[in-house]
Amino acid sequence: MEENQKKSALKEKDGIPQPETLNASSVQNVLLKRRNQPSAKELIAGILAQDKVALSRAITLVESTNLDHLVKANEIINGCLPHANKSIRIGITGVPGVGKSTFIEAFGKHLTSMGKKVAVLAVDPSSSISHGSILGDKTRMEELVKDENAFIRPSASGDTLGGVARKTRETIILCEAAGFDTIIIETVGVGQSETAVHSMVDFFLLLKISGAGDELQGIKRGIMEMADTIVINKADGDNIAKAKLAKTEFNRSLHLFPAKNSGWIPKVTTCSAFEKTGIDNVWKIISEYLELVKSNNYFDEKRQNQNQFWMMETINEQLKNHFHQFPSMEELLKNKSLAVQQGKISPFKAANDLLDFYFKSKP
Missing domain, CATH: 1.10.287 (Helix Hairpins)
Structure with missing residues (x-):
């Protein structure tokens, strides 16, 4: 009986051992690099040399809550500060599903085609369990992420009010020092505390879609008062007529709001980020705004108030x-x-x- 059991085909045989898949020397090199963290001076030099790896490492230090990292991060920020404040900062917000990532990719590619260097700080919603970002905006901007003149940094919003990452303001300084002349901040979505975005950008863009019932919603009044322009996205196919109607409704609504201190009259436009139409007009509006606020000194005054x-x-x-x-x-x-x-x-x-x-x- 025992002899028959030993000869049974059901008996499990020893498998073939798998070959070593990891190179021991490569593992050792990775561990060595992790232990030998670059100094603050080395990271500053890398950032000023427009090294994206150095920039990413510095941002990681800035976002850390470790007190030891805070000292190093402050040294980096102070070293980069004299080379900052030379960009245009644009905040983009809108309800989930409005197409923010698609719009930013089309807009970013338009800017890089003009020779501009674009940094996108995409603030993703955080998982309540792992506290990591769960949308992964970087993976949804497939074309822009491969552009040499673009840098995309997704950050988890954490428990920060309004979906603005805790250290987004400092990250802007680092990106500017790295030579990026246009900083785009994408937020999680529309909420009362989107004022946090408004307090760190030069131009505030509100992205909308037609037929969402937003035209007359008083709950969005605070957001619309802050907006320097309203862009109605997805104006393509059967939505073109609806987008034009929404544009008319929003134009009427904007007349009910008090005049802005900047002297700027907010504009409404339509675009299709998917078909890449109307994107050039959005930049034209932003350029007109910048020309106005720089001529009347509102641009510098706003930056000074934001710093305080x-x-x-x-x-x-x-x-x-x-x-x-x-x-x-x-x-x-x-x-x-x-x-x-x-x-x-x-x-x-x-x-x-x-x-x-x-x-x-x-x-």
């Missing part, structure tokens, strides 16, 4: 990060949170106790 705003935002952000990384704070915060949930202490008393501990413990 982001100084205060940076103070608030760094205080928050330092508070949460303070020794013993994690355990104390957990205990106070539990006490608040159980109704043993008020949220205000708990907050005051935590702040007292933080300030009294600081040297």
Whole structure:
């Protein structure tokens, strides 16, 4: 019986061992490069030499919440600052499905064909589980990502209000120092806190589609007040007539809003990012706006106000990060949170106790 079992065809035989697929020396080189991180001066030199790898590494440091990385990131930003502020910053927002990525690719390719260098900071929605970006805008701009005069950096929005990545403002400075003369910031979607985008760009573009019922929605009023132009996308095929009608409706709506401090009268236009029609007119409108605001000094005044705003935002952000990384704070915060949930202490008393501990413990 045992002999028959041994001869059975059902008996599992030893498989053929797979050949080594990894080159040991290559693995060693990769590990060595990871250990030997470039210094701040090396990254600054790389950025000024328009090295995209150095730029990407510097942005990663800027986005990090590690306090050691923060020191290095600040050194890089300070080294790049004298070479920044030489670009046009354009914010683009719109409801999900309006075709932001398709529009940005067509618009970006139009700009690079004119000899411009374009950096796209695409702020993706974050997964609530992994906190990573889940749309992958970079993969949806197949043509632009291969353009030598373009740089696309997707960043997870995290818990930042309005979908603007926490360090987008600093990333703009690095991209400008790397020689990019047009910075495009794509946001997650329309919301009340899209003011964060408005506070870091020179021109705010609102992307719409016809037939979505947006023309008379009062909830979008705040967004429309900020917009310097409204572009109705997907004006192709059967949608051309609808897009023209939407353009008329939006033009009527814009007359109800107060005049802008810039002296600019917002315009409405149509385009088809898919067919790449009307894209040149969008740039023409932006150029007209820039000519006006630079002639009346509004451009420089707005930049100065934005710098002051982001100084205060940076103070608030760094205080928050330092508070949460303070020794013993994690355990104390957990205990106070539990006490608040159980109704043993008020949220205000708990907050005051935590702040007292933080300030009294600081040297």
